[in-house]
Amino acid sequence: MSAEPQQKKPASRRTHKKTRTGCAQCKQRRVKCDELKPTCSNCLKRSTVCSLQFSVPNLPYNNLPQSGPSSSTASQTANQSPTNLVPSPSSRYESPNSLACFTAEDMELLHHYTCYTSQTFTTRPPICELWQCYAPKLGIHDPPLMRGLLAMGAIHKAHTCPSRRAHLATVGTRYLNGALSCFRERLSNITRENCESLVVFSCFLCMFVLGSTHKLDSASEEAISTITFDDPSEWLRLIRGLPSILHTGNGRVYEWICETPFRRILDPSIYAHEPPLPAALQPRFDALRDLVLVQHPPTAPADLRAYSDALEHLRKCTAILYGQPNQDSVTSILIWPSIVPERYVECLKESRPQALLILAHYASILKELDGYWWGKGWAKGIVQIAYARLPADWQPHAVDPMKELGFLTDGAEGAAAPQQQLQAEQQQQQQPQTLPQTLSSLLQTAGAPSGSTGTPPSTTRPP
Template structure:
């Protein structure tokens, strides 16, 4: 009951920047979970992880982390089985769990087992593609038109509407930034000096061109100076890009390819806007640092601008 209460009064208020979406998470989600045991496990998992982040006592932090992981594992197993038989009745639970999964993945990558007082705001992983692969566990079946129609007809509809992402012009500063990235990744690819690593070929440049165009669109929209005509869910909009980039881009990131690492650092600028949420603390700076550490020397200058934007001092890394 403790974790359910914590979810209702606290955790559910940390999932969005839109009040109507927060109401869905606070009221509709628990109601659905009461008749969907695996979803209740998912709810208790994200609540337990939040409690762990709130604890200054290391033993309590570890305890809540362990409880959260146990609930999450139960939920994951149940929802994997459900994917082969999605119906109008059970798809709201799958959809909600998939939404929580993104935030759970981000929040679970902090050093919660460490006694460091800053443990809950420092991310800890070696493979820069790991978190994206876990987050992209939202299956493609959820994108089927029937499923979306079912969700639109349910109380969860506001979650599907993060705000219309329109094509916006880049500021002169960002225009120069993306022109530099296009030149280095696509038009005149920089050489790769890492021993035994292949140079960028046509396929890799094509994947980067597609991924960079999408990143530019979301960057221009999220960082635009004008106020949007409709409500914007900054959380949902920001986390779209890592969920829609091509699988090959994620593969390149897992291989520590410089082009993918540079784009990861640029995406960190958007993630940094979410740093006020417990699950996003440290992610902006953390992603830049990871990219910097893995890049060969001749590529490092391409992450200096993102580092400045997220307040990261690379000289201290």
């Protein structure tokens, strides 16, 4: 007898643990996600942005013992909110790309930002409240923005704590680098949901770069008083980062921001009512306008319009700064680089003497920001580089701002004296060595969004 054929047992299915908390990219591809943060293994291999890096960070104060009737009840309650997730024992801070757990230094920086840094951006209490309360609230639910906030706390503390200056400057730059890649991605797809964080981070980036280009490799008390840089047009493009975001989609982003608490920083009324220019400054502006537009007018009509607009905006900003009582100097000063024509910025990059001379006179009002840690020294640095690039026959026309910023005394004559003084100071100044990125490289990540023309806003809208 032949043996009866054995019945085949049905093949058992390979079991696997399902998960509903994997990243969006793996879900779309229908593959298993290992949920490693801040980037899962699949996204890391494919070099794609993983949605897990945008999840709410696990904070150490969530790891406290749960009090309640039972541990199961406490666990069930904790699972109801992502902010209550308890980090695993192996969850440690390893890089600025991860906020799995705050270190003691992170908490120190957050405390410093909330108590001190947030009060140094403006003198207007309602705006200070935004930076102190609302910005950290946004950062709790947006780890990249929280990294920007910690970067601000670190770079400000570097100014106030000379003994730790070099270390804090490096920590702040590392945090900023960890957030930049994320915000570069968002610039290509600005939505109603992410525009507010983009605007806040753009402001952080601007203040960070302004405050980090000082000589922070030194513990000297005078280390933050001098600045060196090569291209003054880069400084204007830094300030113009926020307007370029607001004008994305024909101003659609501006309308979205006006629906949020940060609409307070976009108050257009500052530029709507112009007080008269102080009588003492009127002859200076008349002479400057005559020199640039009449005696040495550019041949290209576009350049002529750019210089005319830049002069008119400078006159108006000066009148607002000195003619409106209790006016916030930060807004009235920084509005000028935000609204000058793009063609003017291009002429400045080309070292056209008319553009350089206008910038040198702008430094006369920029000096009012020397009272802010992030603005100290920039007026002196800008007039210095503008004067050095001016042709010799144009330099006497920059005497007034040179005197106001301490480069030329009333007893000095001609251009030789300030030129020698500038050369002596430039030999003493060096770029900071502790910061791994330069102003130029940071600006490459802070430029206008894709598709933006960089056109400045109209005078009826704020920068």
